[in-house]
Amino acid sequence: MAVYARGYRPYHxxxxxxxxxxxxxxxGYGMAFRGIGFRIVxxxxxxxxxxxxxxxxxxxGVEEQAMRAAPRGMRDMLGAAAQxxxxxxxxxxxxxxxxxxxxxxxxxxxxxxxxxxxxxPLILVRPIRGWEYVLGKALVLPRxxxxxxxxxxxxxxxxxxxxxxPGESLPWLLGNLDIVEAVVIHFATAAVSYTGLxxxxxxxxDRRSGVIAVASAVFFAGTVLALMxxxxxxxxxxxxxAGLPENSIAAIAREAVEAVAPMRRGARHAEKVLSFxxxxxxxxxxxxxxxxxxxxxxxxxxxxxxxxx
Amino acid sequence: MxxxxxxxxxxxxxxxxxxLRDVTLEVPPGVTGLLxxxxxxxxxxxxxxxxxxxxxxxxxTVLGLDARRDRQxxxxxxxxxxxSDAYLPGMTGIRAVRYLGQLSGMPRSEALRxxxxxxxxxxxxxxxxxxxxxxxxxxxQRFKLATALVHxxxxxxxxxxxxGLDPAGRTELLELIRDLAxxxxxxxxxxxxxxxxxxxxxxxxxxxxxxxFHGRFRMEELLSDASRVRVELEGDAxxxxxxxxxVGITLGPDAVHEAEARAAGRSAWIAELPPGRTGADLxxxxxxxxxxxxxxxxxxENLQDVFLRLLGTPGSR
Numbered sequence: 001m002a003v004y005a006r007g008y009r010p011y012h013x014x015x016x017x018x019x020x021x022x023x024x025x026x027x028g029y030g031m032a033f034r035g036i037g038f039r040i041v042x043x044x045x046x047x048x049x050x051x052x053x054x055x056x057x058x059x060x061g062v063e064e065q066a067m068r069a070a071p072r073g074m075r076d077m078l079g080a081a082a083q084x085x086x087x088x089x090x091x092x093x094x095x096x097x098x099x100x101x102x103x104x105x106x107x108x109x110x111x112x113x114x115x116x117x118x119x120x121p122l123i124l125v126r127p128i129r130g131w132e133y134v135l136g137k138a139l140v141l142p143r144x145x146x147x148x149x150x151x152x153x154x155x156x157x158x159x160x161x162x163x164x165x166p167g168e169s170l171p172w173l174l175g176n177l178d179i180v181e182a183v184v185i186h187f188a189t190a191a192v193s194y195t196g197l198x199x200x201x202x203x204x205x206d207r208r209s210g211v212i213a214v215a216s217a218v219f220f221a222g223t224v225l226a227l228m229x230x231x232x233x234x235x236x237x238x239x240x241x242a243g244l245p246e247n248s249i250a251a252i253a254r255e256a257v258e259a260v261a262p263m264r265r266g267a268r269h270a271e272k273v274l275s276f277x278x279x280x281x282x283x284x285x286x287x288x289x290x291x292x293x294x295x296x297x298x299x300x301x302x303x304x305x306x307x308x309x
Numbered sequence: 310m311x312x313x314x315x316x317x318x319x320x321x322x323x324x325x326x327x328x329l330r331d332v333t334l335e336v337p338p339g340v341t342g343l344l345x346x347x348x349x350x351x352x353x354x355x356x357x358x359x360x361x362x363x364x365x366x367x368x369x370t371v372l373g374l375d376a377r378r379d380r381q382x383x384x385x386x387x388x389x390x391x392x393s394d395a396y397l398p399g400m401t402g403i404r405a406v407r408y409l410g411q412l413s414g415m416p417r418s419e420a421l422r423x424x425x426x427x428x429x430x431x432x433x434x435x436x437x438x439x440x441x442x443x444x445x446x447x448x449x450q451r452f453k454l455a456t457a458l459v460h461x462x463x464x465x466x467x468x469x470x471x472x473g474l475d476p477a478g479r480t481e482l483l484e485l486i487r488d489l490a491x492x493x494x495x496x497x498x499x500x501x502x503x504x505x506x507x508x509x510x511x512x513x514x515x516x517x518x519x520x521x522f523h524g525r526f527r528m529e530e531l532l533s534d535a536s537r538v539r540v541e542l543e544g545d546a547x548x549x550x551x552x553x554x555x556v557g558i559t560l561g562p563d564a565v566h567e568a569e570a571r572a573a574g575r576s577a578w579i580a581e582l583p584p585g586r587t588g589a590d591l592x593x594x595x596x597x598x599x600x601x602x603x604x605x606x607x608x609x610e611n612l613q614d615v616f617l618r619l620l621g622t623p624g625s626r
Contacts, residue, residue, distance in 0.1 A: 007430060008426075008430050008458070008488070008489065008492075008493055009426060010461055010493065011415075011419075011423060011460065011461035013415065013416075013419045013423075014415070014416050014419060015385070015413075015414040015415060015460075016414060016416075017411055017414050017415050017416040017417065017419070017420070018411065018416070018417070020412050023408065023411045023412055024412070027408050031398075031399050031400070034399055109398065113398040113399070114397075114398065116398070117395065117396050117397065117398045117442070118391070118393045118394060118395040118396075119395055119396065119397045119398065121356075121361055121389065121391045121393070121395060122389075122391065122395050122396075122397065122409060122453075122456055123397075123409070123412060124361055125359050125361060125384060125387075125388075125389040126384055126409065126412040126413050127381040127382075127384040127385045127412075127413060127414060128381075128384075128412055129381070303363060304361065304362055304363055304364070305356060305361045305362065
């Protein structure tokens, strides 16, 4: 056990510790796990992940039996890759609410908490630059989204690969990298969109409840608007980008539709459904724009303590 | 040599009148009190010096470094204890001080060791694992002092460091601050409007009012000013004042004792004696003017009296 000296002593030790942005990021990430809300939502997420994984396992078993007598074209559509795409689409669609909640719970306090407790003067008087403060804060949410957006898809992908007949695992894994690509796009879009929105809101007020209210409205009202208005002519092609969760899962949803919809309702129906789903490139660009706005807002806040005094 | 030097420092908030106007001053080594009433610009001055309010006009030099160009180097060598109630959300005392030590460039293990030392040093040894938000007001003051000292700065800015403390806590923290300056050679710029505290520790004081610099004084000189005499008169005060003016002595009203003197049928005055003049000149002039001096005392001033006098006569000295 360490024994600490009492009284003031000069410090002659090292002054080249970890970069400030890393210290802020690490502390922010550590603090995110301390909230009860985060723990509850995290637990729900884990349960959903395990249950869905088990369901996927049994579905693939049934599908394997059914496929034995099917023709080749049908086999492609019924195959493990198509099933996985379908499963991921439903999994991420269902988990989008939890991911949104996690993002709101963690992101709402990123800067607003420092404003509320007047911690900014304590932090900014250290030898750190504004961009280091913002970068540290901005990395917290993507790190959490790694667990909710990136890891589950990759784990399911590897598991389905491993569940293939002996000798077919590696070829299957290498032949279906488009699934990983879709999962990565999903993660990247969610990371930039959610981080951008939460930085933008969190840097503008010292009231966390206010941030939560506005962010919830943007997340969930945007989703409702996107779902309701996307089929309409005129505003539909624009309004389909109103929901951030829909934007983030666009790549996975498209993969799923392209994989199984033609078989079920025909190619024309699949095309129509695809027109309602945001295009992943545009959705990502929208997220980047949101991130730029959030970073700008946070940088302005980190430049001066004028507004807090 | 000065630890902080300001040349024509001006700072405005939006379209409002400047919080600081053309402030030019030098802060000497040791403990310096930065005095002024509420709204004088003390906190603004500290925040400009620390680079927390970057949009200002003028030049600021801290420990020989330019505040705009060498901001990071300055921040490695200064500590700041803000006036506002500040803490890090969701953190225990030890975690918060360790975190701020890391942000000052210390490795994690060193910062943790140092955080323990500082929290013990400021008297929070029993509460290091408690959430800072659960600390009392006095404990938070101590916590802020620990955050200001964790990286062993050369120059410490203290903004109202004793507010919210009980008398015992005040005395204890006062001792700590004095110890920092006298034993450990730290330079301290102490902003306060609680003057008795500053009087006990400071070597120099700087007076600000309404964003303007009113002067810098050595504490010893300020408090041993024997050139002011309190007099109570019976008779024609105007004739007495005219007589004193002839010998270069100024007579002004003594608002503090006026009512008491009037009750006794007298008038109360403060005489400012220029160098070379003494109480005998007052007696001689009184005799010549036909008035009787019933009471004559040197004005015993503390810092508060001096401060009020200075603000009452802007630009004096």
